[in-house]
Amino acid sequence: MYRILVVDDAATVRMYHRKLLSDAGWHTDEALNGVEALERVHAQEGDEAFDLYVVDVNMPRMDGYSFVRELRRLGPRHQAPVVMVSTEAQRQDVDAALDAGANTYLVKPAQPLDLVLSAALLLGDRDAALVAAQGART
Amino acid sequence: MNQTDLLDQFVIEARECLEAIGKRLLDVEQDPDNDELLNDLFRSVHTLKGNCGLFEFKPLERVVHAGEDLLDRVRHRTLAYSAELADALLEAMDYSAQLIDQIERHGRIDSNADARSIAHASALRSFVCGSEPAPSPAPLAAVPVIARVPVSSEDLAPSWTSRLDLAAVASKLSVLALRYLPEVGCFFKGEDPWRLARTAPGLLQLHVASASAWPQGEDRAAWDCYQCNLDIVLCTDAPRSEVEAHFCCVAEQVTWCDATANVGVAAPPGEPAVSPLLRQRVAVLWSDQCELLARAGDSAGTVGAARRALSNLLGCLDGPAGSAARCRHRPCSSGPDPTRWRSRSSLSRLRPRRPRCPIATSSRCCRASKTALPLRPRRCSRSARKRSTA
Numbered sequence: 098m099y100r101i102l103v104v105d106d107a108a109t110v111r112m113y114h115r116k117l118l119s120d121a122g123w124h125t126d127e128a129l130n131g132v133e134a135l136e137r138v139h140a141q142e143g144d145e146a147f148d149l150y151v152v153d154v155n156m157p158r159m160d161g162y163s164f165v166r167e168l169r170r171l172g173p174r175h176q177a178p179v180v181m182v183s184t185e186a187q188r189q190d191v192d193a194a195l196d197a198g199a200n201t202y203l204v205k206p207a208q209p210l211d212l213v214l215s216a217a218l219l220l221g222d223r224d225a226a227l228v229a230a231q232g233a234r235t
Numbered sequence: 236m237n238q239t240d241l242l243d244q245f246v247i248e249a250r251e252c253l254e255a256i257g258k259r260l261l262d263v264e265q266d267p268d269n270d271e272l273l274n275d276l277f278r279s280v281h282t283l284k285g286n287c288g289l290f291e292f293k294p295l296e297r298v299v300h301a302g303e304d305l306l307d308r309v310r311h312r313t314l315a316y317s318a319e320l321a322d323a324l325l326e327a328m329d330y331s332a333q334l335i336d337q338i339e340r341h342g343r344i345d346s347n348a349d350a351r352s353i354a355h356a357s358a359l360r361s362f363v364c365g366s367e368p369a370p371s372p373a374p375l376a377a378v379p380v381i382a383r384v385p386v387s388s389e390d391l392a393p394s395w396t397s398r399l400d401l402a403a404v405a406s407k408l409s410v411l412a413l414r415y416l417p418e419v420g421c422f423f424k425g426e427d428p429w430r431l432a433r434t435a436p437g438l439l440q441l442h443v444a445s446a447s448a449w450p451q452g453e454d455r456a457a458w459d460c461y462q463c464n465l466d467i468v469l470c471t472d473a474p475r476s477e478v479e480a481h482f483c484c485v486a487e488q489v490t491w492c493d494a495t496a497n498v499g500v501a502a503p504p505g506e507p508a509v510s511p512l513l514r515q516r517v518a519v520l521w522s523d524q525c526e527l528l529a530r531a532g533d534s535a536g537t538v539g540a541a542r543r544a545l546s547n548l549l550g551c552l553d554g555p556a557g558s559a560a561r562c563r564h565r566p567c568s569s570g571p572d573p574t575r576w577r578s579r580s581s582l583s584r585l586r587p588r589r590p591r592c593p594i595a596t597s598s599r600c601c602r603a604s605k606t607a608l609p610l611r612p613r614r615c616s617r618s619a620r621k622r623s624t625a
Contacts, residue, residue, distance in 0.1 A: 106282065106286055107282045107286055108247075108248050109244045109248050109286040109289065110286065112240070112241055113241060113289055113416065116241070140264040151555055155278060156278075168536070169534055169537045169540065170534075175537055176543055177540065178547070184281070184285050184288065195523070196530055197408065198531075198540060200520075200524060200527060200528070200536060200540060200541065201519075201520055201543045202523075204286060206288040214516050215516065215520065217551070218513075218516060218517055218547065218548055218551050219520065219547055219548070220547055221546065221547030221548070221550035221551060222551070223551040226513055226551050227513065
């Protein structure tokens with residue numbers, strides 16, 4: 098089962114994101130900020146490595162940009178895609194996310210379809226992507 | 236978890252935020268130059284506003300958003316912190332607490348809350364109006380990274396491509412399809428459409444049909460048998476420039492389609508076709524990865540993450556075989572999936588060239604034919620020719 102780490106200092110948002118992602122059939126874990134997220138990453142062994150990260154930008158201790166930069170400095174086992182989410186919706190925010198090494202950017206609140214479909218595609222979970230896309234049509 | 240759980244969590248966290256905001260406002264009053272305190276204060280308001288966005292609590296969101304804008308300027312030193320500003324914020328947060336009480340009691344905000352909400356928000360924004368206006372960056376809609384381009388049926392492959400068995404050329408990295416409708420009088424200009432098509436560089440498949448229905452009955456006698464009535468469709472894996480050069484004398488009679496998209500998303504019989512929404516999202520994400528690669532510089536980790544994402548996107552366009560392979564192998568945990576050479580080839584060329592989106596549609600895709608003709612083998616294989624000769 099794919100493993101996703103949700104990193105956000107807002108408990109409500111963490112709950113919302115985890116609910117959407119676990120309903121899609123993936124295992125989720127959470128961290129409250131970048132420091133805690135890095136600790137989770139380092140604690141993973143072998144196949145337990147996360148397959149995707151959903152990361153907020155504005156967090157205490159270590160923000161999302163810094164976390165992704167640190168993540169990208171780690172070995173190949175930790176090069177999972179990152180979906181960055183933030184309430185900011187300006188060009189410079191997207192640029193900053195990509196400069197840090199995030200794979201895509203969603204504006205909060207992420208719509209369920211946006212989040213699940215983006216996650217499915219970046220995970221390579223074709224079945225989940227088809228289900229999400231099909232659900233959007235019905 | 237259900238919606239009630241999420242709402243309960245929202246109320247709990249909203250109260251925590253309001254408590255933190257009240258405390259931090261007092262702290263900042265004592266030490267208004269402390270960046271850490273200001274950032275902490277801003278973050279609490281920011282969190283509350285972000286959480287509001289998950290629900291339809293407009294009166295609350297309006298007030299909190301105004302407070303967030305105000306504090307963003309204060310922390311960036313474009314607006315001076317003052318006792319009046321702190322008072323306005325405290326009053327706004329007191330009102331926000333009343334709204335949260337309503338949410339807890341009724342699961343919603345009273346319908347008459349708008350007037351007071353607007354008054355509080357206006358009071359907060361009045362501090363901003365007197366200060367230096369913040370620069371307004373380009374709106375998100377102009378950002379290609381997350382732009383959501385509507386997909387119309389015109390964006391999809393023209394129906395004449397259904398005359399080609401594109402699934403049979405799925406192993407090709409790039410497939411170009413074209414439709415060649417020779418002029419009716421082409422034979423009198425010394426043209427040989429059939430030969431031109433047969434000698435196309437990189438020819439993979441060729442299909443010929445009549446451009447219009449053959450005359451029947453009395454019309455057949457009156458029909459000019461020297462006029463051309465050919466409708467030719469072919470696909471090739473040669474570079475487009477090479478194919479264009481080959482057809483340069485009849486360029487206006489040729490329409491093109493980047494059929495790589497159709498190769499990638501061809502759904503095997505019995506499997507649902509990939510929806511336009513999915514294709515659109517893949518295209519957006521593909522574009523994101525291209526941007527990421529362009530910015531990656533020497534960051535091996537970022538390049539690796541983009542490669543992995545691209546590989547996974549390709550995997551989502553594959554059929555059941557790709558899915559099955561994915562189940563057996565963790566997605567690119569130790570490099571590209573060895574079961575799919577197309578992905579491997581794509582990945583090997585990521586660095587020197589911009590990866591081409593497998594579902595990108597060409598603006599030069601031709602008009603759609605009105606009737607889709609049945610699929611059939613287009614090109615004689617060597618063994619078939621041998622059998623024919625025998």
